[in-house]
Amino acid sequence: HQVxxxxxxxxxxxxxxxxxxxxxxxxxxxxxxPRGLGLPVDIRVPFPSLQAVKAHLEAAGxxxxxxxxxxxxxxxxxxxxxxxxxxQLPLNTNTFNYEAYHTIxxxxxxxxxxxxxxxxxxxxxxxxxxxxxxxxYVLKFSTGGTKRxxxxxxxxxxxxxxxxxxxxxxxxxxxxxxxxxxxxxxSILETMDIFLEIVTNPDGFAYTQSTNRLWxxxxxxxxGNLCVGxxxxxxxxxxxxxxxxxxxxxxxxxxxxxxxxxxxxKSIVDFVxxxxxIKAFVSIHSYSQLLLYPYGYTYTAVPDQQELHEVSxxxxxxxxxxxxxxxxxxxxxxxxxxxxxxxxxxxxxxxxKYSFTFELRDTGRYGFLLPASQIVPTAEETxxxxxxxMEHARDNMY
Amino acid sequence: AMELPPSHFPAARAAAVAxxxxxxxxxxxxxxxxLRELRSARRQDIDDVGHKYYLELELEDVLxxxxxxxxxxxxxxxLGSQSSAPDxxxxxxxxxxxxxxxxxxxxxxxxxxxxxxVAENIPDSxxxxxxxxxxxHLLAWAASGYVIWQNSTENTKFHLAQVxxxxxxxxxxxxxxxxxVVLLHEMVxxxxxxxxxxxxxxxxxxxxxxxxxxxxxxx
Numbered sequence: 001h002q003v004x005x006x007x008x009x010x011x012x013x014x015x016x017x018x019x020x021x022x023x024x025x026x027x028x029x030x031x032x033x034p035r036g037l038g039l040p041v042d043i044r045v046p047f048p049s050l051q052a053v054k055a056h057l058e059a060a061g062x063x064x065x066x067x068x069x070x071x072x073x074x075x076x077x078x079x080x081x082x083x084x085x086x087x088q089l090p091l092n093t094n095t096f097n098y099e100a101y102h103t104i105x106x107x108x109x110x111x112x113x114x115x116x117x118x119x120x121x122x123x124x125x126x127x128x129x130x131x132x133x134x135x136x137y138v139l140k141f142s143t144g145g146t147k148r149x150x151x152x153x154x155x156x157x158x159x160x161x162x163x164x165x166x167x168x169x170x171x172x173x174x175x176x177x178x179x180x181x182x183x184x185x186x187s188i189l190e191t192m193d194i195f196l197e198i199v200t201n202p203d204g205f206a207y208t209q210s211t212n213r214l215w216x217x218x219x220x221x222x223x224g225n226l227c228v229g230x231x232x233x234x235x236x237x238x239x240x241x242x243x244x245x246x247x248x249x250x251x252x253x254x255x256x257x258x259x260x261x262x263x264x265x266k267s268i269v270d271f272v273x274x275x276x277x278i279k280a281f282v283s284i285h286s287y288s289q290l291l292l293y294p295y296g297y298t299y300t301a302v303p304d305q306q307e308l309h310e311v312s313x314x315x316x317x318x319x320x321x322x323x324x325x326x327x328x329x330x331x332x333x334x335x336x337x338x339x340x341x342x343x344x345x346x347x348x349x350x351x352x353k354y355s356f357t358f359e360l361r362d363t364g365r366y367g368f369l370l371p372a373s374q375i376v377p378t379a380e381e382t383x384x385x386x387x388x389x390m391e392h393a394r395d396n397m398y
Numbered sequence: 399a400m401e402l403p404p405s406h407f408p409a410a411r412a413a414a415v416a417x418x419x420x421x422x423x424x425x426x427x428x429x430x431x432x433l434r435e436l437r438s439a440r441r442q443d444i445d446d447v448g449h450k451y452y453l454e455l456e457l458e459d460v461l462x463x464x465x466x467x468x469x470x471x472x473x474x475x476x477l478g479s480q481s482s483a484p485d486x487x488x489x490x491x492x493x494x495x496x497x498x499x500x501x502x503x504x505x506x507x508x509x510x511x512x513x514x515x516v517a518e519n520i521p522d523s524x525x526x527x528x529x530x531x532x533x534x535h536l537l538a539w540a541a542s543g544y545v546i547w548q549n550s551t552e553n554t555k556f557h558l559a560q561v562x563x564x565x566x567x568x569x570x571x572x573x574x575x576x577x578x579v580v581l582l583h584e585m586v587x588x589x590x591x592x593x594x595x596x597x598x599x600x601x602x603x604x605x606x607x608x609x610x611x612x613x614x615x616x617x
Contacts, residue, residue, distance in 0.1 A: 003563070003579075007615070031562060031579075031592050032613055040613055042592060067594070068563060068579070101524050162523075213523045214559060214581065214590045231588070252588035288585075326435065328405040336407055337586050364557035365432060365460060367583060371525030 002050060003031065003068035006041045006057065016060040017041050018226075026052060029211070033227065035250040042067060093117060098170050098379075100372050101162055103209060104134070104202055110169055111139060111198070118176050121189075127197075128267025131220040134202040136267050141175050141194040149397060150193040151280045151390050152272070157232050157264070157343070158216045159204025161286040163360050163370045163378055168198035168284070170379035171386070188390050192279070195271075201232055201264050214368060216252050218262050225249035230256035233285075235265045238345035239297025244338035255341050272350065280354035280393040281347040282386065287367050288336065288359035289327045291316050291385065294348040296332030296339035304353050305331070311354070311392050315385035322381040325361065332357065354393045358382060399442035399452060409439030411555045412451035416471035418546030418556065419486040420457075425540030425605060427533030428500030430460040448477040449552060462495050475552050483548040501601040504533045508566065508574055515576075520561040534564055534576070537605065541597040542580045544607040559583040559590050573598040575608075 008014040017034050020026065026049040032042035045053050057064055090096040093113050102110070115122045121141055128136045142148065155168030175194060178184030185194070199205055203219040217229030227250035234245035237259035241247070245255035260266040272278055293308040295301075302308065312329035319327055332339055336359075344355035361370055361378045370378070402409040413436045420431055437454040444450055455469045471488040508515065520535050521527045527535050542558040550556060563579040578595045596609035 038615060040615070042613075068565070208523075214583075216588060246587075252590075330403075330405050334403075334406050363433070365430070366521060366525050367557055367559050369521040369523065369525045369560060371521070374525070 001044060001046045002066055003042060003044045004053070004057075004064045005067045006043065006062060006064045007039075008034065008037060008041065008062065010037065013060065013062045016057065016062050020053065020056060028053070033250070036226065044068075093173055093176075096169075096173075098166075098173065099376055101166055101375070102169070104199060104206055107165065107169060107199055108135075108137065111137060111172070114139070114172055114176060118179075121176060121179055122172075127271045128263050130201075130203045130264055131218060131262070132203045132206075134206070136197070136202070136264065137199070138195050138197045138271070139172055141179075141189060141196070143179075143189045145191075145193075147275065147277050148191065148193045149277050149279045149393075150195055150275065151188075151282070151393060152195045152197075152278050153282045153284065153386065154197040154200045154268070154343075155284045156198060156205060157200040157283060158285055159201045159208045160214050160216050160368045161360075162208070162368065163286050163375060164284045165199055165205065166372075166375045167360065167379040167382060168196060170376060171383060172196055172198065174379075174383055185387060185390065188387075188394055192390070192394055194390075195278075197268070200268075203264075204229070217254065218264055220256075220262060222249070222257050222261075227254075230254055230262050232262050232264050233283075233343055234339065234341040235259060235262050236269070236341050236343050236346035238342060238349055239295075239340040242297055242340040244297055244340035253339075259341065269346075272347065272352075278347075278352055279397065280356075280389055281344060281352045282356045282358065282389060283343045284358045284360065284382075286360040286370065287362055287364070289325065289361060289363050290335055290359040291319075291327055291329040292332045292335055292344075292357040292359070293330075294332065294342075294345045294355055296337075296342045297345050299333055301331065302348060308354070308356075311389060312356070314392075315356075315388040318388050319381045319385040322384060323377055325381055327385075353398060354389060356389060358385070399440040399450075402439040402441050402451075404436040404439055407555075408441065408552065409436060409451065409453065411550070411552060412439065412441075412473040412475075413453055413455060413471075414555050414557075415473050415484050415547060415550045416453055416455065416469075416486055416488060418543040418550065420469070420471075420488060420490075421540050421543030422547060422605065422607070423488075423543075424490070424494060425536060425543060426497055426501055426599065427504040427537050428461065428497035429494065430536045430539055431457050431494075432460050434458045434466050444474075446477065448475050450474045457490075459495055465495075467492050467494060475550075484550055486547060498601070500533075505574065505601050511566070514568055515564070515566040517564050518562065520564070535561060537576060537597060537599060538564065538578055538580055540599075540605040541576075541578050541595040541607060542582060542593070545580070545582065545593050545595060545610060545612070548610070549612070553586055555585040557583050557585070562592060567596075573600050573603070 029044040125138045156165035207215045234255040240259040316327040348355040435456040440452040442450045451473045453471045468491040474485040476482045538561045546556040559581040567575040591613045594611040
């Protein structure tokens with residue numbers, strides 16, 4: 001195969017290049033997608049498609065250069081590994097491999113097994129459908145009552161942050177185990193429910209497995225937009241569209257045409273509002289090793305700043321106690337960057353005082369591509385921090 | 399100069415620039431320097447010049463995590479211009495672990511390859527790096543350290559996301575040459591952008607970037 005670099009100089013040329021994206025049978029891999037005039041487009045072209053692609057470009061007078069010459073195709077190690085691990089289908093959640101990354105189907109299968117094994121504790125709710133019509137599932141852990149005060153945890157809202165979905169799977173199993181052994185969160189479950197959305201952005205997740213491992217956004221398409229996808233963590237109705245998000249569809253922080261345009265976001269908004277009794281909301285990301293509280297869209301401190309700062313300190317200390325992993329904490333805007341339309345800014349403004357975001361391991365050595373061997377240690381330490389937050393919510397009911 | 403909280407982003411971004419520069423200067427196939435902790439930071443605004451950060455860093459080598467080394471760094475972001483690289487001065491206190499053996503071994507191994515080394519996707523989607531490619535990954539860290547140092551501003555924070563492609567190019571002189579396509583993740587914009595970097599390396603002479611091409615025209 002070869003890697004070609006194309007520099008579209010006018011709209012006709014840009015369109016020709018975009019046309020290539022639609023031709024799925026060519027199996028093209030866009031290392032740098034079309035973003036606009038004068039901006040390079042890098043395309044990895046498998047050998048059988050070379051002639052067709054070059055002909056397509058040459059016929060339209062689009063010039064290109066060969067960035068990488070013919071290179072022997074290498075074994076796709078990761079696809080092989082996915083095949084290997086999926087061949088041994090786990091029969092129950094005890095034989096499920098928590099130390100590996102899984103496909104959507106494997107995770108959805110895991111959820112069904114968990115419910116089947118624990119019907120009195122766990123149920124699966126469908127809170128909506130994604131742009132590509134994938135179900136949005138939330139696991140509910142409850143020992144009874146009617147609309148008890150609840151904790152919400154979501155993972156995988158940014159699809160490339162794979163350690164988060166993997167940790168979500170581990171959390172689900174951990175909740176069930178604690179309950180069975182009457183330890184850990186069993187006491188929390190006496191008075192509170194836990195909601196866990198593991199694959200919060202399934203379209204993006206599927207795309208990271210089929211096409212682009214580093215895809216972040218949803219996969220929505222809006223007419224008139226050059227590029228696909230909206231950043232689901234800029235699409236909430238809190239400072240929507242203000243500084244800290246992009247209005248360009250090609251940007252990784254594109255806020256979308258309007259707040260809650262993304263079904264992945266709207267479904268959670270609807271759920272939270274109709275439930276009405278969520279007391280703690282935690283949205284999990286990677287990487288950077290940070291525990292963050294609102295706001296991201298404004299420098300104004302939240303009224304509960306001091307309490308949230310103290311809870312964060314305690315949660316981070318608990319996390320570090322296990323493997324020595326160092327975390328920093330603070331408000332979003334002072335600790336990482338200004339970000340508008342973010343999840344926990346909205347949930348906080350809805351009155352959910354204990355609104356937190358985690359950025360899990362690591363600090364950049366592997367980044368999004370965290371080795372699978374670190375999934376369980378990451379989940380274990382993060383769980384200790386989550387328990388601090390949940391216990392604090394339970395003991396400080398409002 | 400005013401004291402900066404190490405947990406706030408301005409200090410963290412300046413530290414990332416210092417680390418990029420340090421990896422370029424002292425990185426190699428047997429050494430990967432990482433920030434263990436940012437101990438303190440100060441900032442000074444110099445009229446007509448720029449913003450200068452004074453940092454105290456605690457470093458570790460990813461291949462030798464049991465020990466740490468202290469480092470002081472000064473990072474000066476020049477005023478206004480987006481085309482001028484930050485100026486970095488750093489002092490490493492004490493000795494870094496010697497990599498002479500590992501460097502020699504790597505050099506000999508690569509020089510004696512019949513076919514030029516080619517590899518893709520390091521790490522792969524699952525975070526795996528085959529052991530024989532770990533030195534290639536560390537050299538990519540050195541190469542991207544150069545790019546990060548040259549292209550950082552107070553509004554960016556870069557990390558190496560993945561080595562998309564690497565190809566060894568045999569040379570008639572004694573240097574090893576690796577043509578990399580590295581994907582850099584920029585934290586503020588969240589963009590992942592490819593950079594082509596040609597890195598030369600020699601056990602005694604260390605790493606040098608001979609060519610560098612980014613995604614924007616004129617990079």
